[in-house]
Amino acid sequence: MSIKLVKTYEDALKDAQKRIIRAGVNTVNIVAAQARKNAQQNITRNFTTRNNFTVNSVRFTQCKPSVQKLSDIKSETGITEKAGYMARQETGGVKKAPGGANLIIPNTRARGGSNANKVQRRYHYDNVIKNTVRWSDRGGSRKARLVATAFIAAREKKFIRMNDAFFRVTNFRKGKRVSFKLQEILNLKHKTTYTPQNQWLEPAAESAAKNMQAIFNSQMDKV
Numbered sequence: 001m002s003i004k005l006v007k008t009y010e011d012a013l014k015d016a017q018k019r020i021i022r023a024g025v026n027t028v029n030i031v032a033a034q035a036r037k038n039a040q041q042n043i044t045r046n047f048t049t050r051n052n053f054t055v056n057s058v059r060f061t062q063c064k065p066s067v068q069k070l071s072d073i074k075s076e077t078g079i080t081e082k083a084g085y086m087a088r089q090e091t092g093g094v095k096k097a098p099g100g101a102n103l104i105i106p107n108t109r110a111r112g113g114s115n116a117n118k119v120q121r122r123y124h125y126d127n128v129i130k131n132t133v134r135w136s137d138r139g140g141s142r143k144a145r146l147v148a149t150a151f152i153a154a155r156e157k158k159f160i161r162m163n164d165a166f167f168r169v170t171n172f173r174k175g176k177r178v179s180f181k182l183q184e185i186l187n188l189k190h191k192t193t194y195t196p197q198n199q200w201l202e203p204a205a206e207s208a209a210k211n212m213q214a215i216f217n218s219q220m221d222k223v
Contacts, residue, residue: 017070023219024073025063030215031208032060032075038204039077046198047089050118057083077205092197102164102188109168110185123185128166131158150180164188 040055049055060077067073079086088095097103108115110123136148153160154172165187172180
């Protein structure tokens with residue numbers, strides 16, 4: 001009789017453990033999915049996104065139902081490597097160009113007047129470089145050489161470089177007094193920029209985790 005009771009007790013423990021594991025798997029998957037949804041909402045609300053790429057890059061990995069141990073129950077929420085720039089938003093930090101070169105920073109004009117837009121193709125660095133006018137080698141003062149270079153750039157709708165910035169030339173007018181405007185498009189003045197911390201993932205995870213116990217209780221009832 002005692003042997004049967006022991007066996008029945010062991011079976012009950014095994015069954016309970018299976019139910020706990022199954023409920024645990026369901027719970028972490030539900031919480032991770034909610035964390036993903038929260039993170040996507042945080043990005044949409046708190047960042048300027050030019051398309052859906054960043055939001056769609058937030059993913060979560062499901063815990064497999066085949067796990068056998070409580071210690072193996074886990075699910076993760078994060079973002080793909082292609083959107084790795086969001087990691088610097090989460091923690092804050094310094095951005096550097098590969099090899100220690102200066103960063104290429106387009107300004108609002110290069111985005112068509114709004115930072116919510118992509119950089120226009122004609123203002124991509126490679127295109128700007130190919131369409132940059134060489135400084136005039138004519139004699140005279142630097143101002144005279146600038147005027148000669150700006151004239152060519154305006155006529156051919158190209159760019160000029162001055163120090164660590166690229167400019168387009170507009171409103172070029174000849175006469176007794178030559179006049180024109182230089183509008184900066186790209187600057188290469190900085191080797192680093194600093195991104196202040198703007199967390200989007202940790203608050204999303206914390207908010208989802210608040211409901212974990214209630215979700216687990218509900219899942220235990222179902223299994």
